[in-house]
Amino acid sequence: MKDLKNKKAIITGGGRGLGKATAIAFAKEGIDVAITGRNEAVLKETVAELKEFGVKAIYSVFDVGNYDDVKEGIKNIINTLGNVNILVNNAGIAAFGTLNDMEVSQWSQIIQTNLMGMYYVTKEVLPYLIDNNEGDIFNIASTAGLSGNATTSAYSASKFAVIGMSESLMKEVRKNNIRVCTLTPSTIASDMSIELGIANKDSEDSVLQPEDFAELIVTGLKLPRRAMLKGASLWSTNP
Numbered sequence: 001m002k003d004l005k006n007k008k009a010i011i012t013g014g015g016r017g018l019g020k021a022t023a024i025a026f027a028k029e030g031i032d033v034a035i036t037g038r039n040e041a042v043l044k045e046t047v048a049e050l051k052e053f054g055v056k057a058i059y060s061v062f063d064v065g066n067y068d069d070v071k072e073g074i075k076n077i078i079n080t081l082g083n084v085n086i087l088v089n090n091a092g093i094a095a096f097g098t099l100n101d102m103e104v105s106q107w108s109q110i111i112q113t114n115l116m117g118m119y120y121v122t123k124e125v126l127p128y129l130i131d132n133n134e135g136d137i138f139n140i141a142s143t144a145g146l147s148g149n150a151t152t153s154a155y156s157a158s159k160f161a162v163i164g165m166s167e168s169l170m171k172e173v174r175k176n177n178i179r180v181c182t183l184t185p186s187t188i189a190s191d192m193s194i195e196l197g198i199a200n201k202d203s204e205d206s207v208l209q210p211e212d213f214a215e216l217i218v219t220g221l222k223l224p225r226r227a228m229l230k231g232a233s234l235w236s237t238n239p
Helices: 017-028 040-051 067-081 104-132 153-176 191-196 210-221
Strands: 008-011 032-037 057-061 086-089 135-140 178-183
Touching: 008 017, 008 067, 017 032, 017 040, 017 086, 017 210, 032 040, 032 067, 040 057, 057 067, 067 104, 086 104, 104 135, 104 153, 104 178, 135 153, 135 210, 153 178, 178 210
Parallel strands: 008 032, 008 086, 032 057, 086 135, 135 178
Antiparallel strands: none
16 A cells, blocks of 8 residues: 655645545645635635644635636645645535526536546646656546436536546547546535535435545555556445
């Protein structure tokens, strides 16, 4: 199992939910962490928690769907961290409604955040990983990107696209010793899932928890460099 101490990670949407759980799991391994998001108060609170593990922890406030903001934010993060070894593209939004009922602006925003946001961040981080000739990228999709359902057209479209982009990127950068992993979790009791009413915060024994998700990512990172977790679906044992 590879020692991860002193590695540098960027986690988008890292202030709460899956991103926060991953940031904490990283900090416990001795990884310096930069988290991004749009709510500065939440980011500050999470960074304070991360620093308790004795690692360097910083935050940057920007919307992943705004390319100019992403360029500036990623540049500032790497200038402060000094390098980057790990990228977790976690930031995302969701809303449900029939294709005809959902407003065009909302449909477009889901694509802009979930797909274009991931593209923007990856585009800005990737040159540093290539220069290092080593790195790990985790792109968070969803089981909704494996199978569409009624009222999920925008969200499913964004996650299907994430899977396609990730698989193409994986084949592009293997020669640079960069591992790209696409994760497709089912329902996890994250802040977003709870707010959408598809998970219950009191359902710890029956629904996946953010910590389960974070553990999978850490396990993937600890694989020998000769091995790559190309993709994984995380499901609850309870139907």
